[in-house]
């Protein structure tokens with residue numbers, strides 16, 4: 001139940017993020033979720049999109065450095081309490097979160113938490129065992 | 144494989160004795176027959192007859208490219224012109240050419256030393272050698288040609304240029320060894336692709352490359368694309384041409400033909416010897432040249448010695464492939480830094496030819512070096528912690544290998560201009 005995510009290296013120059021979203025829009029690629037981690041010097045943009053391969057290749061053609069990683073998407077009903085429950089489950093299993101971000105689906109009822117772990121397989125096992133809903137890439141795009 | 148095992152494996156004490164005798168002989172000759180050396184020796188109160196050890200070399204004057212130019216054309220020749228059988232010349236860019244001459248015996252020695260290099264690289268009398276160096280005043284073509292004939296190999300003296308014809312001949316004549324510059328070898332690989340010729344279908348096994356700086360990354364690419372074993376060889380026309388040094392089949396540094404050349408590695412600023420294994424400028428004194436002996440020639444080429452004995456058994460010292468020009472050297476916080484050192488570290492880390500730029504600034508009277516590195520996919524991480532750890536790792540390695548702290552700035556791919564010359568990769572903003 002892994003979801004593919006693309007990551008893009010960004011220098012902190014203004015307008016780069018807008019450029020990326022424009023390139024993706026021009027090529028009919030939908031961004032389902034997005035997060036930016038940045039420091040004073042550079043940033044890392046992470047995206048969940050409906051067509052990973054196409055997005056990667058058009059961004060590479062556009063001169064960007066693009067990587068591809070697997071992440072997990074956990075669906076929870078109530079945003080705040082939901083997150084706490086997931087984190088508690090992971091913590092008691094001794095699984096560290098490398099990074100995470102979230103988005104709310106169109107109806108606003110459910111939230112989707114995107115996680116990256118060092119130990120992906122263990123995380124899948126622990127979360128499934130505790131009854132959390134893991135979404136596939138297709139399911140996210142269908143939301 | 145040795146061409147002259149006894150000489151190439153001479154125990155160091157005997158080798159040094161031989162070098163000393165030959166040095167004294169050379170000094171005696173230039174001190175009497177070459178006005179330039181006679182004058183500088185007397186100015187510096189050097190008595191060639193009183194040289195007692197190889198260390199005394201350090202009291203002798205240097206010879207520079209400028210000295211060669213000022214004595215254009217025949218001022219530094221040590222024998223009468225009637226005894227000179229060959230002239231070569233290196234073309235200066237602005238008509239500042241230098242001229243070198245060879246006696247009959249010089250040509251014999253030269254051929255023999257090039258035969259050593261070829262043999263050390265694995266080439267034998269059974270090989271078919273295609274020499275794609277220019278023939279003419281440049282020493283590359285004729286130097287390799289005479290050495291290959293001396294070895295007994297079959298020579299195809301095709302000279303430089305016309306790449307398609309080179310490849311056609313390589314295919315038809317079943318060339319087994321290619322002699323050219325490393326960049327030309329890569330060009331040949333490109334043209335082969337265009338022509339639809341698979342290099343693996345050719346008979347090519349060896350590549351002997353020289354006459355320009357190159358890198359380990361280039362060697363790997365050439366080996367893979369042409370299916371050969373590439374070795375490096377070094378020489379310069381002011382000293383002799385090819386044949387000064389070459390790699391054995393270990394492909395790990397160039398053995399210097401020390402029975403004919405005495406080398407020193409000096410700090411380009413202080414002109415004092417560097418510590419063993421440290422980078423410095425290569426200085427060469429010829430020990431057997433008759434027509435054009437040179438004392439302590441400043442090559443401006445940077446290298447370092449590899450002091451460990453070579454598994455091949457040769458006792459001749461090895462030097463690292465040329466690491467740049469001393470003119471490119473930066474002095475940062477009083478420490479000598481060579482752009483090629485930084486390139487080497489990045490290559491090690493990235494595994495491919497790095498794209499980088501060096502910015503040198505002075506802030507509050509302190510030098511600051513920033514290394515800008517393009518982030519390619521192999522060094523890009525989706526987790527910030529990992530990306531930062533990677534940056535710190537570069538900083539640590541640079542600090543430990545260069546001896547100064549550096550700043551590392553990661554930049555987007557293809558944002559640094561592509562340069563051919565290494566010197567252009569440095570932006571020195573200090574106003575000194």
Ligand SMILES: [Zn+2]
Nearest residue numbers: 391393453455
């Ligand atoms: Zn060796």
